[in-house]
Amino acid sequence: MEPFIHLRGVTKIYRRGKAEHLAISDATFDVMPGELVSLVGPSGCGKSTLLKILAGLHPHDGGEVRIGSASHSFDPSRDVGMVFQSPLLLKWRRVLENVLLPAEILGLPMGEARERAKGLLALVGLTGYEDKYPYELSGGMQQRAAIARALVHDPKLVLMDEPFGALDALTREKMNLELLRIWQEAKKTIVFVTHGISEAVFLGTRVVVLTAGPARMADNFAIDLPRPRTLDMKTHQRFGEYTRRIYKLLGME
Amino acid sequence: MSENLQRWTFAVLAHVALILAWYLFVKLGNVPKFVMPSPAATLDALLQPNYGWWTNVLVTGTEIFAGYFLALVVGVGLALVFTWSKALEAFFMPLLVSLNMIPKVALGPLIIVWFKYGILPNSIMAFSICVFPILLTTARGLRETEPELLDLVRSLKGSRWQLFSKVQLPGALPYIFSGMKVAAILAVAGAIVGEFLGSDKGLGYLMLQVQVTLDTPAMFMAVIMITLIGMLLYGMVLALERWLVVKDARLD
Numbered sequence: 076m077e078p079f080i081h082l083r084g085v086t087k088i089y090r091r092g093k094a095e096h097l098a099i100s101d102a103t104f105d106v107m108p109g110e111l112v113s114l115v116g117p118s119g120c121g122k123s124t125l126l127k128i129l130a131g132l133h134p135h136d137g138g139e140v141r142i143g144s145a146s147h148s149f150d151p152s153r154d155v156g157m158v159f160q161s162p163l164l165l166k167w168r169r170v171l172e173n174v175l176l177p178a179e180i181l182g183l184p185m186g187e188a189r190e191r192a193k194g195l196l197a198l199v200g201l202t203g204y205e206d207k208y209p210y211e212l213s214g215g216m217q218q219r220a221a222i223a224r225a226l227v228h229d230p231k232l233v234l235m236d237e238p239f240g241a242l243d244a245l246t247r248e249k250m251n252l253e254l255l256r257i258w259q260e261a262k263k264t265i266v267f268v269t270h271g272i273s274e275a276v277f278l279g280t281r282v283v284v285l286t287a288g289p290a291r292m293a294d295n296f297a298i299d300l301p302r303p304r305t306l307d308m309k310t311h312q313r314f315g316e317y318t319r320r321i322y323k324l325l326g327m328e
Numbered sequence: 329m330s331e332n333l334q335r336w337t338f339a340v341l342a343h344v345a346l347i348l349a350w351y352l353f354v355k356l357g358n359v360p361k362f363v364m365p366s367p368a369a370t371l372d373a374l375l376q377p378n379y380g381w382w383t384n385v386l387v388t389g390t391e392i393f394a395g396y397f398l399a400l401v402v403g404v405g406l407a408l409v410f411t412w413s414k415a416l417e418a419f420f421m422p423l424l425v426s427l428n429m430i431p432k433v434a435l436g437p438l439i440i441v442w443f444k445y446g447i448l449p450n451s452i453m454a455f456s457i458c459v460f461p462i463l464l465t466t467a468r469g470l471r472e473t474e475p476e477l478l479d480l481v482r483s484l485k486g487s488r489w490q491l492f493s494k495v496q497l498p499g500a501l502p503y504i505f506s507g508m509k510v511a512a513i514l515a516v517a518g519a520i521v522g523e524f525l526g527s528d529k530g531l532g533y534l535m536l537q538v539q540v541t542l543d544t545p546a547m548f549m550a551v552i553m554i555t556l557i558g559m560l561l562y563g564m565v566l567a568l569e570r571w572l573v574v575k576d577a578r579l580d
Binding site: 127130131132151152153155157159161163165166167176177179180181208209210228 | 474476477479480481482483484485486490494495498499501573574575576577
C-alpha cells in the first residue's frame with residue numbers, strides 16, 4: 076500500500092532579519108492510511124512546525140511533502156481537521172454550533188452536517204450537551220467537543236497538537252483511551268504531537284522522535300503492542316523498552 | 329432568585345437611605361435653601377413650568393444620544409477598517425492615540441467657533457469625547473483573536489470575511505461593549521460641558537441661568553435629570569450587552 080503522508084528530508088528555517096533558526100531538519104517518514112503517528116520531542120524540536128506544514132499553514136524550505144495517494148485522495152482545504160492544546164471553542168456558540176463551524180466555513184449542506192455533528196457528539200460522549208455553552212463544560216469535555224469539531228467535515232487527516240497537554244493526569248489517561256476508541260471508529264489518519272513519552276507510545280502505531288538544539292529527526296519506529304490498547308499495557312515489558320529508547324534519544328538517560 | 333430579590337432590596341434601600349440622610353441633614357442642620365435644598369424643595373422645582381424641564385431634557389437627551397450614536401458608528405467603523413488593512417492601522421492608530429490625549433473639553437471654544445452654538449456643536453462635543461474609547465477597545469478586541477483560531481480557519485481555507493464575521497467580530501463584542509459603557513458616561517459629561525460653554529437650551533444651560541439667582545433647588549433637579557438621562561443610556565447599553573453577549577464572555 077502507498078503511504079498517505081510521505082515526507083523526505085523536510086527542512087524549515089525561520090528567518091528574523093539576518094538571524095536564521097533551523098526549526099526542522101531532515102524529517103523523513105511515511106504515514107500509512109489509518110495510522111496514528113505520535114510525534115514526540117521536547118519544546119523547540121519543531122513538532123508543532125511540522126504539524127503546521129502538514130496543515131498547509133506554513134511552507135517548507137526544503138525536501139518533499141506529499142499527502143494523499145492514488146487510492147486515498149487528499150483535498151488540502153477539506154481533508155484536514157485540527158485539535159490544539161486549548162479547546163478554542165467559541166464562547167458565544169453552543170456546543171453543537173461550535174462543532175458545526177468547519178462545516179459552515181466549507182459551505183457544506185447544513186442539515187446533513189447537523190445530523191453528523193450530533194452523531195459525533197455522541198461518539199465523543201457529549202450527548203445531552205449540544206445546547207450548553209463552553210463555560211458550562213469541564214476542560215476534558217471541551218476538548219472532546221474540539222475533537223468532534225475536527226471530525227465534522229469528515230477529513231481524512233486529523234492533526235493534534237498536544238491536545239491533552241492542559242488536562243490533569245487522570246483526565247489525560249481517560250482521554251487517551253477515548254481517543255483510541257474514536258480513532259478506531261472514525262477510521263482517520265491521525266498525527267498526534269506530544270511531549271509525553273508514555274502517551275506517545277501508548278497511542279501510536281508508530282512514533283517519530285524529534286530532538287531540539289539542533290532540531291532534527293532522531294528516530295522513527297513502529298510500536299508493536301496489541302490492539303485495542305489497555306492501560307495495563309503500560310506495565311508491559313515492551314512498553315518499557317519503547318519508552319526507554321525515547322528517553323535515551325532525548326538524552327535523559 | 330431570592331438572592332436576586334435580596335440584592336434589589338438592598339439597592340433600593342441604599343438609595344432611600346441616601347435621600348433620608350439628605351432630608352435629615354437639611355432639616356436638623358437648618359441648612360439654608362440656597363446652600364442645599366431639601367428633597368421636597370428639589371421635587372417642587374420640577375413642578376414649576378418656567379424652567380421648561382421637558383424641552384431642556386429633550387435637548388440635552390438629543391445631544392447625548394446623537395453624539396453617542398455617531399461615536400458608536402464611527403468608532404466601530406474605523407476599527408473595522410483597521411482590521412482589513414494593516415497599513416491603514418499602522419498609519420492612523422498612533423495618530424488616534426495622540427489625538428485621544430487631547431482633553432476634549434479644551435476643544436469646546438473651537439467647536440463653538442466652527443459650529444456656533446446649539447444642539448449640533450454639543451452633539452459633536454459628546455461625540456469627540458466618547459469616540460476614542462469605543463474605537464480603541466473595538467480595535468483591541470478585533471486584534472485579540474487567538475492565533476490558533478486563525479490557524480483553524482486558515483486550515484479550512486476560510487475567507488477573510490468568514491474569519492471576520494464568524495470569529496473576530498463576535499469575539500470582539502465584549503470589548504466593544506466595555507468601550508461603549510465607558511463612552512456612555514463620557515457622552516453625558518461631553519454634552520453638559522458643551523452646554524456650559526455655549527448654548528441657549530438644555531439642562532446645562534438651565535443650570536447656568538438659575539445659578540445667577542442662587543436657585544439651588546432647580547440646579548439640584550437639573551443634576552438629577554442629567555443623571556437619569558445617563559442612567560437610561562447606560563441601561564440600554566447594558567440590556568443590549570445581556571442580549572448579545574454570552575454571560576461567560578462579558579468583560580465586567
